[in-house]
Amino acid sequence: NAGVTQTPKFQVLKTGQSMTLQCAQDMNHEYMSWYRQDPGMGLRLIHYSVGAGITDQGEVPNGYNVSRSTTEDFPLRLLSAAPSQTSVYFCASSYGNIGAETQYFGPGTRLLVL
């Protein structure tokens, strides 16, 4: 199993550009989430999904869109990048609801918005 994979590892964008951060897992996990990590802070939840076709907002959803057409994939779209979105983004998945099951994280995508 590859676990949770994320691409790209690093990306530089100009303000106003759009892009999609890819996340995939091969563990047949129903629950998937996107987090951002900013310096000196823990991770904050952006969006999450409890199964294919079901998504919802987390703590900091503004400026991001998600969709979940398959169990394996959970892409995160930045609609119009802003410098405030410079961060490290982590995708995570769990077999069931977090806590009852362990949440596993991908290696992260480092995003710089100029």
Place this chain on the structure above:
Amino acid sequence: AQKVTQAQTEISVVEKEDVTLDCVYETRDTTYYLFWYKQPPSGELVFLIRRNSFDEQNEISGRYSWNFQKSTSSFNFTITASQVVDSAVYFCALSEDRDNFNKFYFGSGTKLNVKP
């Protein structure tokens, strides 16, 4: 209000010293889960432990041990005989039980520097 507080921003120890990382959480729920993750300099998040609120038994795994005390809302992590490879940022996290999705709340992390 911060649900998970890790008051120690950074700790430096010399190899072979014992070190305890503090974690204090806040919740009104009776059912919740606590976690510790390690983030080494390479950046990935490594799962260390998960505990539920009904299991206050302390746990030991090699040089790692965890002390869960509901009375003080604390879930502290001790590394015995620290090694340079233990240098990392350690995050404590809380997950509250909900029907649909148990949201995850991370502390701000404690950076541990282990010097040779």
